[in-house]
Amino acid sequence: MSTRSRLIICVLVLGALHLGVACAGFFAPYDPATQDREHPYAPPMWLHFLDAHRGIHLRPFAYAQESQTGSFDEYEENRARVIPVRFFVSGAPYRVLGVLPLRLHLFGADVPVYLLGTDGYGRDLLSRILFGGQVSLLAGLIGAGLTLSIGLCIGAAAGFWGGWKDEVLMRVAELFLALPWIYLLFAMRAFLPLAVPPVKAFLLVVVVIGAVGWARPARMVRGIVLSAKERNFVRAARGFGATGGYLLRRHILPETANVVLTQAAVLVPQFVLAEMTLSFLGLGVPEPLPSWGNLLASLQHYNVLVSYWWMYLPALAMVPFFLGYLVLASLLQGSSRATKIEVASAGV
Amino acid sequence: MEPVIRVENLVKRYASRELGRRAAAFTAVDSVSFSILPGSTLALVGESGSGKSSVALCLACLEPVTSGQIWFDGRDVAALSERESRAVRPKLQIVFQDPATSLNPRWTVGEIVAEPLLVKGRVANRERRERAAQGLERVGLGAEYLERRPAELSGGQRQRVAIARALILEPKLLILDEVLSALDCSIQGQIANLLVELQRALGLAYLFITHDLRMAAHLADEIAVMSRGKIVEQGAVETILRGARCAETQNLLGASLVDRETEAVRER
Amino acid sequence: MMRFLLRRLGHAAFLLLGVSVLAFAFSTLAPGNYFDEMRLNPQISAERLSALRADYQVDRPMAVRYARWAVALLHGDLGFSFAYNTPVAPMLWTRARNTLLLTGTATVLVWMLALPLGVWSAEKRGRPADVALSWATAVLLIVPDLALALGLLVLAVRSGWLPTGGMVSVGFDGFSAGQKIRDLVLHLVLPVTVLVASALPVLLRHVRAAVAEALEASFLRAAEGHGISRRRLLYRYALPAAAHPLIALFGFSLGALLSGSLLAEVVMSWPGLGPFLLEGILARDLYVVIGGVLLSTLFLVAGNFAADLLLYWADPRIRAEAAER
Ligand SMILES: Nc1ncnc2c1ncn2[C@@H]1O[C@H](COP(=O)(O)OP(=O)(O)OP(=O)(O)O)[C@@H](O)[C@H]1O
Ligand SMILES: [Mg+2]
Numbered sequence: 001m002s003t004r005s006r007l008i009i010c011v012l013v014l015g016a017l018h019l020g021v022a023c024a025g026f027f028a029p030y031d032p033a034t035q036d037r038e039h040p041y042a043p044p045m046w047l048h049f050l051d052a053h054r055g056i057h058l059r060p061f062a063y064a065q066e067s068q069t070g071s072f073d074e075y076e077e078n079r080a081r082v083i084p085v086r087f088f089v090s091g092a093p094y095r096v097l098g099v100l101p102l103r104l105h106l107f108g109a110d111v112p113v114y115l116l117g118t119d120g121y122g123r124d125l126l127s128r129i130l131f132g133g134q135v136s137l138l139a140g141l142i143g144a145g146l147t148l149s150i151g152l153c154i155g156a157a158a159g160f161w162g163g164w165k166d167e168v169l170m171r172v173a174e175l176f177l178a179l180p181w182i183y184l185l186f187a188m189r190a191f192l193p194l195a196v197p198p199v200k201a202f203l204l205v206v207v208v209i210g211a212v213g214w215a216r217p218a219r220m221v222r223g224i225v226l227s228a229k230e231r232n233f234v235r236a237a238r239g240f241g242a243t244g245g246y247l248l249r250r251h252i253l254p255e256t257a258n259v260v261l262t263q264a265a266v267l268v269p270q271f272v273l274a275e276m277t278l279s280f281l282g283l284g285v286p287e288p289l290p291s292w293g294n295l296l297a298s299l300q301h302y303n304v305l306v307s308y309w310w311m312y313l314p315a316l317a318m319v320p321f322f323l324g325y326l327v328l329a330s331l332l333q334g335s336s337r338a339t340k341i342e343v344a345s346a347g348v
Numbered sequence: 349m350e351p352v353i354r355v356e357n358l359v360k361r362y363a364s365r366e367l368g369r370r371a372a373a374f375t376a377v378d379s380v381s382f383s384i385l386p387g388s389t390l391a392l393v394g395e396s397g398s399g400k401s402s403v404a405l406c407l408a409c410l411e412p413v414t415s416g417q418i419w420f421d422g423r424d425v426a427a428l429s430e431r432e433s434r435a436v437r438p439k440l441q442i443v444f445q446d447p448a449t450s451l452n453p454r455w456t457v458g459e460i461v462a463e464p465l466l467v468k469g470r471v472a473n474r475e476r477r478e479r480a481a482q483g484l485e486r487v488g489l490g491a492e493y494l495e496r497r498p499a500e501l502s503g504g505q506r507q508r509v510a511i512a513r514a515l516i517l518e519p520k521l522l523i524l525d526e527v528l529s530a531l532d533c534s535i536q537g538q539i540a541n542l543l544v545e546l547q548r549a550l551g552l553a554y555l556f557i558t559h560d561l562r563m564a565a566h567l568a569d570e571i572a573v574m575s576r577g578k579i580v581e582q583g584a585v586e587t588i589l590r591g592a593r594c595a596e597t598q599n600l601l602g603a604s605l606v607d608r609e610t611e612a613v614r615e616r
Numbered sequence: 617m618m619r620f621l622l623r624r625l626g627h628a629a630f631l632l633l634g635v636s637v638l639a640f641a642f643s644t645l646a647p648g649n650y651f652d653e654m655r656l657n658p659q660i661s662a663e664r665l666s667a668l669r670a671d672y673q674v675d676r677p678m679a680v681r682y683a684r685w686a687v688a689l690l691h692g693d694l695g696f697s698f699a700y701n702t703p704v705a706p707m708l709w710t711r712a713r714n715t716l717l718l719t720g721t722a723t724v725l726v727w728m729l730a731l732p733l734g735v736w737s738a739e740k741r742g743r744p745a746d747v748a749l750s751w752a753t754a755v756l757l758i759v760p761d762l763a764l765a766l767g768l769l770v771l772a773v774r775s776g777w778l779p780t781g782g783m784v785s786v787g788f789d790g791f792s793a794g795q796k797i798r799d800l801v802l803h804l805v806l807p808v809t810v811l812v813a814s815a816l817p818v819l820l821r822h823v824r825a826a827v828a829e830a831l832e833a834s835f836l837r838a839a840e841g842h843g844i845s846r847r848r849l850l851y852r853y854a855l856p857a858a859a860h861p862l863i864a865l866f867g868f869s870l871g872a873l874l875s876g877s878l879l880a881e882v883v884m885s886w887p888g889l890g891p892f893l894l895e896g897i898l899a900r901d902l903y904v905v906i907g908g909v910l911l912s913t914l915f916l917v918a919g920n921f922a923a924d925l926l927l928y929w930a931d932p933r934i935r936a937e938a939a940e941r
Contacts, residue, residue, distance in 0.1 A: 171630075175638060178631040180874035183893070183912040190897040190905045191643050232450035236510075239408050239442050240464035240517060241434040251452060273760050277879055280762060281894055299766055300883075306773050315763035322758040 007331045014324040021133040025094030028127035029108050029115075032290050034092065036112060036122030039065070041073040041308050044117040044125075047085065060085050062113045073307070083109045117310035120298065125310060129317050132290035136279075137321070139206050139291070140272030144264050146210025147271070148217055152260060155221025156248060160229060170222070176215035185212050185274060189283050198289035205284045209274050217263045221256050228255040258332065265329035269322050276318070292317055351383035352521050352553040353407065353440070358416035358426075360402045360577075376402040378577035379416065384521065387547065389554040391564035394574030395599070400557045403574075404525045407555065408442040409433040420521070438464065441514035445526040447506035451498040457484070457509055458494035464517045483512040487542060504535035508542070515546070523555045528563060540567060565589055624924045628917045635913045636689070639906050640682050694910075695903025699895070704903045707892070712911045714783060715888035718881065719873045719915070721804060722811035726869065729816055734823025735850055741828050750824075753817035761814045761876060765883040772806055779803050781885040807880040814876050815869060822865050823858075830857035859930040863923050870919035874912055 020027060036042075047060040064081035068074045089108035095101050116125040158169040176184065188208045196204065228234065234251050242250075272292070278284030279293025280300075287294060295314035298304045304311055360377035376399045384390045392400050405411040406426070407418060413426040425436055444450040451460050459466075461483050462476040471479075481491045487508040498506055507527060514522055524543070528536045540563065546552060558564050564571050565585050572582040581588060685695070694704040737746040772778045779785060785799050831854050855862075881890035889908050896904030 171634070175631060175634040178635055178917055179909065179913050180871050180878075180916055182875035182878045183909055186878070186893055186897060187639060187642070187905065187909040190893075194898065194900070231452075232444045232446065233452040235405075235410055236442070236444065236450050236513070237463065237467065238410055239437055240467055241437045242467045243434070246467060254454060273762065276760065276762055281882060283894075283897065293762075296762065296766065302773075305766075305770060309770070312763075312766060312770060315760065315766055318760050318763070319758055322760065326754065326758055 003331060007328075010324065010328050010331060014321075014328060017320060017324060018137065021130060021137055022097055024127075024130035024134055025096060025102065026104060027106050028094075028124070028130040029091065029105055029113065030124040030127045031092040031094065032123065032128045032131040033288050034123060036118060036124075038067070039075075039112065039114065039118050039122040040120050042075055042114050042118040042122065043308075044115060044310050045113055047115070051082065057084075062109070064111055065114075081111075083111045083113055085109050085113060116313055117308070119295075119311065120304075125295075125313065128290040128295055129292070129314050132292045132295050132314060133317060135202065135285055135289060135291040136272050136275050136293065136318075137268075139202065139209065139275035139285075140268045140270075142206045143209035143213075143271040143274070144267040146206070147213045147267060148260055148264060150211070150214040151217030151263075152221055152253070152256065154214060155218035156225050156253065156256075158218070159222040159225030160244065160248060160252065162226075166222070170219070173215035173218050176212070181212060182274075182277070185209065185278070186283070188212060189278060194283070198286050202285050202289070205275055205278055209271050209278075212274075213267060213271070217260070217267075220259050220263070224256045224259060225252055228252045262329055262332040265325050265332055269318070269325045272318060272321070349385055352386050352420070353555075354383040354417075354419040355403075355407070356381050356417045356419070358403065358406060358418065359414045360399070360406055360411065361414045375577055377406065380574070380577075380579050382572055382579065382582065384553045384555060386520070386553055387551045388570070389547070389556050389568040391556045391558060391568035391571045392574060393558055393561055393564050393571060395559060398574040399577040400559075400574055401525055402577075404442060404523045404555065404557055408440060408523055409437055410442070438468070438517040439519050440521045440523070441517065441519040442523040442525060443507075443510050443514050443527050446530050447503060447510050448498070448530075450510050451506060453498050455497070456494065457489075457496050457498070457501070460498070460509060461512045461516060463513060468517070479516060480512075483516045484509070486515065486546070487512040502535075503531050504539060507531060507539055511539075511542070511546075515550070518550075519552070521553045521555065523557070525557045526559070528558065528560070536563070543567065561589075620928055621925075624921055628921050631917050632910075632913060636686065636906075636910060637682065639909050640685060641678070643902055643906060644678050644681070689910075694907040697896075697901050697904050699899040699901045699904070704907045708889075708904075708907045708911060711887060711889050711892045711908075712915075714886065715874075715877060715881065715890070715912075716915070718804065718807055718886060718888055719811070719870070719877050722808050722815070722873050722877070723870060725808060726812045726815050726819060726873070727866075729812065730819040730823050731855075734820050735827050735855060737820075738824045738827035738831060738854075739846070739850060741824070746824075750821075753820050756813055757817040761810065761879055762883075764813055765810045765880055768806055768810055769883060778805055780806065783887050803886075807877070807884045807886050810880045810884070811873055811876050815872050818872070819865065819869050823862060826858040826861040826865075827854055830854045833857060856930070860927065863927045863930060866923040866926070867916070867920035870923075871916050874915055 042065055045062040045065060047062055049057055049060055051057060051061075061082045061084045063077040063079055064083055065075040066078050066081075068076055085107050086109060087107050089105055090103045091105040091108050093101060093103050112124070114124050114126070116129065118124055119128070154169055154173070158166040179187070185208060188211060189205075192204055192208065229247070229252060231251075234247055237247055237251060275284055275291065276293035276296070279286075279291045280296050282294075282297065284293055285291040292314050296311075299311055357379040358377055358381070359375065359379055361373040361375050363373045378399075380399075380403060382390060392403065394400050402411065406413050407420075409425060409428070416426060418425040421436060421439055423436065425433060425440075428436065455463075458477060458480045462471075462480040465471040465476050465479060477494070481494060484491065484493055489505065489508055489512070493501070493505070493509075498509070501509065507530075511522075511527075527543075528539060531539060543554070543556075544567065547554060554567070556564065556567055561571075568585055570583065571585055571588045572579050573588070574580070688695070692705055694708060696702075697704045697707065700707065733749065737749045740746045769780060772780045779799075779802055783800065783803050784796075785803075791799060827850075831850075877888065878890035878893070880886065881888040882894055885891065889912060893905060893908035895901070896908060
């Protein structure tokens with residue numbers, strides 16, 4: 001298979017994954033904030049096709065879980081109560097991409113089914129993981145966009161103008177690289193307000209994540225701009241009166257496209273992880289807004305860690321995305337080893 | 349007749365800076381003076397590193413001039429700011445040695461040839477395309493090349509595209525910086541003939557830079573020999589060829605004679 | 617030699633100075649004044665607050681305050697912790713020592729694994745063994761650090777094989793020297809495993825790439841033709857030829873491990889800089905935060921300086937260049 005067709009397949013798969021998360025409301029059976037106080041820490045329910053009498057059902061079903069008397073988090077499957085799963089049902093209202101209001105869900109049942117279990121408030125973990133993905137991925141995507149825009153602007157400015165401006169900008173970039181980057185992230189976060197409403201906190205986190213990582217892409221872009229501006233076709237364009245803006249737009253910035261794209265593929269998962277880390281530690285997106293990071297925060301309690309294994313599942317939700325981005329980055333990156341080192345180093 | 353361009357005491361120094369320390373400036377061009385009449389060709393010859401390209405870049409306003417004057421179009425181009433010089437630049441175009449690097453590999457030939465019009469602005473897409481086709485025709489390439497990319501062209505064809513691009517704004521002076529050096533012998537002849545034809549048809553003046561004295565003699569009305577940043581000898585073609593007084597000129601003459609002899613040997 | 621050393625030292629000093637200015641400026645310019653918030657803190661009395669205000673001269677211009685702070689810093693005074701009500705420096709030193717122990721161990725281990733594995737897979741490049749190894753590293757690469765740390769913690773808690781928190785067991789002070797070391801090592805296993813597993817894949821790939829490139833170089837091909845043994849070729853010729861990129865990687869690996877250690881420390885409750893910094897942030901303990909950030913920078917800058925020295929020692933080209941100046 002050629003690199004090009006692999007790239008197309010990779011982008012399609014990644015696109016499908018993101019689309020799935022973007023349409024979280026459709027795939028999630030419940031609203032992520034809806035609590036079911038009857039079922040805290042309910043374990044995942046399995047879907048069955050075979051019933052106890054070896055009868056085959058074409059429609060998958062689950063057995064109802066009933067809490068044991070005298071315990072608040074121990075459940076027993078009631079084999080007598082079969083809950084058939086229905087597809088394309090109407091349920092809790094949601095908005096696709098925050099605009100289009102809908103009630104259609106991929107599946108649902110008359111009695112709540114929790115395919116991945118519930119958390120301490122009886123909220124459906126599957127729904128929370130899907131909606132949490134929206135928050136975490138969006139943070140990663142916007143953060144990467146921000147970082148690359150800053151890096152592109154600063155790198156292009158430094159490379160194109162040169163002289164003392166270049167000198168100053170690159171010294172500042174060195175400062176940003178002199179800190180271990182998680183510490184830098186935390187330091188930035190530390191000096192901003194802590195107790196803020198979820199949406200504002202999300203924006204804060206995105207801005208902090210986006211502002212931290214610009215130095216490496218800026219250095220890479222600067223290198224490319226430096227060599228591109230000495231190309232003869234750029235000189236020729238200056239020769240017929242092109243302005244600096246024209247040269248950057250038409251000749252120089254297109255040269256950086258490959259590096260910027262590769263960097264994007266590297267940075268998005270890194271930044272999703274950054275959001276997860278911040279939220280996990282209580283510095284990021286707060287409840288009740290779910291994010292992959294704050295879904296894991298309850299694991300800091302010893303009893304949750306040892307008793308409810310499904311609470312660990314949000315940590316694995318990132319894996320297919322990581323895989324996709326890893327493949328994408330390695331397909332995008334050029335053959336020269338120098339860029340490889342830079343690309344991979346940026347991944348940590 | 350009024351010359352197209354008159355260069356007086358042109359000096360170009362490169363300040364090579366290393367890690368903030370200022371090293372001694374390097375004088376690449378040292379008080380060079382010449383002028384070129386409309387429709388005529390001045391050949392600038394000299395060994396590698398003698399400062400020919402530096403002169404070309406200064407004339408084209410692509411490098412700041414250290415001192416001296418460049419009179420063009422009634423103005424001293426050397427004294428203009430970057431912004432002011434943008435108005436002058438279209439009238440004086442430069443073609444580089446290696447056509448592989450002077451054409452943006454991402455663009456199509458049509459876009460490349462019409463780029464000066466794009467820069468100038470206020471030219472409709474349709475008209476740009478038409479003028480690109482005309483421009484290509486002028487250098488002997490058909491309209492079928494419009495959609496190709498530089499990588500799909502031969503070296504000679506690329507140089508033709510570069511010349512077509514330089515001509516599209518109808519300049520008065522064309523600076524040709526070793527435009528033939530990267531080409532095969534037979535192609536060199538073709539492009540040289542094309543240049544002669546274009547000069548005749550459009551009344552262009554050329555500054556023809558080369559280190560091949562023979563080609564200079566073929567194309568030029570006048571020759572200036574450069575060595576270590578200075579013009580050491582200047583005059584009509586015949587005078588230079590017959591009575592070369594400077595050692596440098598004789599060296600160059602010898603080099604092209606040797607070239608001819610090795611060629612002759614190869615042909616045998 | 618002296619000049620090269622001085623230049624690199626100067627650069628390191630510039631970085632530390634710059635980061636301190638940056639941290640200080642950011643802390644003062646950020647919205648929400650610490651002293652305002654402190655008024656709401658019942659642990660701090662009004663007299664204490666006004667004494668602190670006077671001490672830190674919050675009403676003076678920023679440059680003055682920075683200068684005072686920097687001078688104090690040079691005397692080893694990192695400011696005052698409002699939450700603990702004591703000077704920051706002593707607390708910070710023990711925390712920093714613990715972080716250093718953790719990242720140091722992880723650095724040594726990860727290089728001890730990455731070098732031989734990288735050389736081995738570079739030698740066998742393209743063959744099944746190399747492909748298998750690269751798949752294994754890819755698996756490690758796509759599992760997020762957080763998932764890895766939590767997963768190992770669950771495993772340790774469930775199995776009970778390893779201690780799962782802190783740096784030492786209860787009653788550590790009463791242990792004999794041997795027991796102490798054993799106890800410390802057992803506590804190190806979990807966080808070090810997380811760090812090594814998160815840093816190894818990237819490092820391994822770099823080492824493999826660097827050695828593979830050196831092996832492709834023509835002089836090594838020639839040496840191979842002369843019948844020099846495979847082992848000797850790899851370790852005596854290819855590895856030194858790849859020294860330059862490898863040493864440059866050292867600083868980078870240190871940065872990665874320091875970053876990784878923050879999370880590992882918090883998850884495994886290792887009493888290092890990470891949890892301390894986090895506490896400081898949550899308690900809005902200004903000087904704890906600045907001190908933690910500065911120390912982490914110091915570690916990274918010092919590590920890079922060490923790498924520079926190594927490079928100087930290993931690469932004749934740099935030595936020649938330095939001698940010229
Ligand atoms: N940007 C620059 N900075 C510093 N020195 C330069 C720069 N450009 C050229 N030089 C120096 O100026 C001298 C003249 O260079 P120039 O390119 O003008 O020579 P040339 O005659 O065109 O040579 P060639 O025939 O090889 O093209 C050379 O010694 C070169 O090293
Ligand atoms: Mg030249």
